[in-house]
Amino acid sequence: MRVDEYASYDATGLADLIRQGQVKPEEVHAAAGAALDAVQPRLNAMVGARFDAPLDHADDGPFGGVPFAIKDLVLHAAGVPQRAGSRLLGGGVPMPADTYLMARFRAAGLATMGVTATPELGFNASTEPVATGPVRNPWDLTRSAGGSSGGSAALVAARALPVAHANDGGGSIRIPAGCCGLVGLKPTRGRITVGPDYADPLLGLGIEFAVTRTVRDCARLLDAVYGAEPGDRYLLPDPRRPFADEVKAGSRPLRIAFTTTPMSGHGEVDLQCVDAVRRVAGQLESMGHTVVEAAPAIDSDAFDDANFIAWTSFLADSVDQIAAVLGATPGPDTLEATTLACAEHGRDLRAQDLHAADRVFNMTTRSFAAFFGEYDVLLTPTTCAPNAPLGHLDANAPDLGARGWYDRIFTFAGFTAWANVTGMPAISLPLATSAEGWPIGVQLGAGQAQEATLLGLAADLERALPWAHRRPAVTVG
Template sequence: MELHEYAALDAVGLRALIRAGEVTAGEVEQVARTALAIAGPELNALTLGPFGTALDHDPDGPLGGVPFVVKDSGPFARRVPFTLGSRAIRGAVALVDHDLMTRFRSAGLVTLGQSTAPELGLSFATEPVATGPTRNPWDPEHGAGGSSGGAAALVAAGAVPLAHANDGAGSIRVPASCCGLVGLKPSRGRTPCGPYAGEVGFGLVVEFALTRTVRDAAALLDAVCAPPVGDKFALPAPTRPYAEELCTDPGRLQVALTTTAWSGVPVDAEVAAVTTTVGQTLEWLGHTVSEATPGLDPDAIVEGAVLAAVATGAALLLAPVRPDRSRLAAVSRQVLAETESFTVLDVQRAADAQHRVTRPVGLFLNRYDLLVTPTLGRLPARHGTLDYDNPHHTVRSWLRRLFEYGPFTAPFNISGHPAISLPLGQSRTGLPIGVQLVAGRGREDLLLRVAAQLEQAVPWAGRRPAVVVDGG
């Protein structure tokens, strides 16, 4: 297999070639190693790897032989070190597999490396002091988004067809938008968060992946979405495979569309225009589209998101070996300081704020089948736009800064609804623009049906970033 052939295929395509005997899994792995060795340094997207030996996996799994990387947001894969993107965390190694990692292994994914992430995963820009900025394959002067920025850069450049990612306020969807990818954040309880936690970030954090195609998102979700055992939140299994939803007519849907941020921050005109065009495309596909938006309190969104930051701080404070605070970035130090002063009353106040977000979202999605918004409010930011080492930030002011850049994603972490970012447009300068679709709790099936419609109506497979690992 040639490098350009490998880089052009998604996971489902690669697996089909392996099953047909047209290429061996070993040959695919060797090409993937070459691709990672090129893209990792060029994009500054790997913290570890390519590994000398791939992590154990089932070669006969539904995605057996498909190359993969995990994110440095550990502990995730047994015996693999992690740093959470920080110079202050040394010697940390996962003792057991995350439950989702167990499912990735059973699916047959060939894990070959670990992707970069911002410190503590608390930024929409992947540019920690520990590793420096991860570069966007579409324009290396711009960021890849965060917190799953390394994963997004590697998938967009063709180094791997899909990669592990997680999302506590937009960390799958934001890098998907920045790098021209499909970023599905499943419903709360659709994928596991054990074995050591029944929920992560007070339920805001969801684990899954970044892909280039809708069918890869469906195939991977089929492989890993069995109801979590013992987790605090667990949805029942889907009634049929998600892969079958891609060919299922969603019917005539009631779709709400907004390009106005709940906080009132300005939205880039090109981003708004792409979102409006997507609404027109949905009308052409037979859906009824109306301008409407849930009435959300922007202060409640910030207060609700504070719990995810505090949960991260608590995990560090309770760790067997605490981080060296002198080597943490300024916002991380502030997170620890505010976590130490957080009280039960503060937790209750934040939980009440979450209810003020969850209830209007739930009521709104009882009236409409889908909500369509921009994913980001702006084009992918240049490096340094989000300054995580700014000592003047409190946790709340930092969250407000993030939500100026990405105002549309966090409410659905708080509410637990599934959301997907699709690469449905480009700026005049060629930067990707993502559009977010949100559905009712547990309705990944509906999201995938409509995403498949849009992928066919507004195909993105032919777009190529400036940096692509194809041997050209």
């Protein structure tokens, strides 16, 4: 299989070729290896060496033999070192076993070729850790690929991989999807298992899934890996039919609200992002949906204060756990300046602070639940600008402090964290292009367990406003 031929297929297409015997898995893996080797020097999206052979996987899974990569954070595979984007873990700590989701990825047939970069402990809307250097956006090498799943997004956008693992604690699937022109779904809390290491990562904010180039891949992968494991905290009802069927069927007439005001209360929104949302709103109206300008009522200041508590307590706990296990000393030689500041702030929090944050999360969730009783979908920009220049979100900046760093992140990522706080699903789609030729992400959100609504609508928009023909400057083949 030629590398350019490989790059022209999404994951569903490659799986079909392999299943039909038109190409051998080994040929696909060789092409994927050549593709990864071609883009890595320019994008710096992988950490560690590409695997000599893919990790074990089920040949008879729905994605049997399809190339894949795992992000260097939370999810892990047996024997594969994890660095979490931090010098604190040195060259990486080999993990003793698969997480439950990793086992499901293997059962789905995904052939893991390597590990993708993340910012330190995932707390950045850009992926430029001191430990491994910045990931560059394939659309413009001077721009960020987003974070924290920027390594995965850069490789999928450049067509070196059709799909890659990603996770999301404040927008970390959707932000890089928006920056890199991909489909990025954050599923409902509990839809994807986070065990056995976690019950509720990041006080419930953390969600696992992937980034893809097509809506059909997103839906088929969700069909393949959703569901609880024994001991999981949540048990959602199964969908009434496969998510892939929702993509084929499209959406029913929906009540859609849109807003271009950041939920976080931070940040000016680029007029190109505002225009993108308004044009998508017009498109949806022309498709028969009812579209109005409206937004949930929340206390933005209280929301940010609570989210700040969740993140800094998580960083304090993570740093201290890693240091205790490895016998390492957290300091400026092992951690970035803002990670140190956030961890120090997190250590000073009281138990009452976590309960206060939980009260705000509850009030926010109730407000969004009431809103989604009136509307089916909320349409917003994914981020406050199409992307950010490399260096703007420098986690090693010495003078920001903990709250200054939080505010800088969410001045760029002002539209995503609500879905993490509420546990509700949201998806970013590449529905517009900037004057510079960069993709602009547009986000759709819905109420609890309404992935079917989002995927049906996303498929309709993919058909109406297709993006498959767009290619970044760094593209395999």
